[in-house]
Amino acid sequence: MTTGPRDPEGGTDEQVLAVMPRLAQLSNALSRGRLTEHAMKSAQVEVDRPAFSVLISVHLAGRPLRISEIAEQMQLVQPHVTRQVQLLERRGLVRRIGDPNDRRVSFIEPTDEGRAAADRYARTLIGWFTGAIAHWSGPDRADLGRLLARFADDVTAHLATLEEK
Template identity: 70%
Template sequence: MSPTSPSAPDPAALAVLPRLAQLSNAVTRGRLAERAAEAAGLTLDRPATGVLLTLHTAGRALRIGEIADRMQVVGPHVTRQVQALERRGLVRRVGDPQDRRASLIEPTPEGAAAVDRYAGSLIGWFTETIGHWPEQDRADLGRLLGRLADDVTARLTALEETQDPPAR
């Protein structure tokens, strides 16, 4: 079923939409990302923090295009963020062993430490928020959120592949 399909949605699935909106609004209104950045001592805007977090979760150096794909943004946007992060000494370019013409981006030790503090602050906040939940509920949440994120990403990727590819 496409997003514009006229068939009636499953009521249980439909009930999720207002809850997703509630969660998104609460996180935005509560300035959770900004609070985590402040706690980590980061004075970066959200897109720059997103680049650092993307590199952190990748666990390896990435090309600009790979960062853009993972963040689901266009390459020039990432290039500007990487340049700003380079000026601040938080990321550096390294040679791509597969292609001498290309470079990979990796966090510097300072960038890695900053994103570790940021991620730790976010994880700590959510851990405290659901700390009173039974262990099985916490495990189920992690498993189901991972599954939802994977399925949504796969579905959107398939949708993009059937349409004209966006300019990068």
């Protein structure tokens, strides 16, 4: 029987605490591991990780984004995103599109070369993660996707409440 304080949803602090080492393990494996570098190398693009992260964010959005939208999505400050976009522009990986309704505003979208690089990166990651869970059952893979999406959304929303305080 699990003891300890109960949260509003009926779980216990111990249940949440038990997950923390696994989150740290996963975070360390992904950030210290060479997976990102391997995927970036397969993308055949010579930019640093922050710039490539901006390219991926714009690509995954599926539509041109304002720099403010990129910054909000990535939880970064606008000047940092602006610098990364300028680097990506110089490399021919993104381009600016003017807003026909407001000449002061521009949208950022990947070029064909940027889209191709982002696709190569994504295919590498997808292949790697698919291999890591290839032995899982279909329902387990579906549960992972569903719960991970829910977890990411809830953590992001809960973090936003910290910023409001």
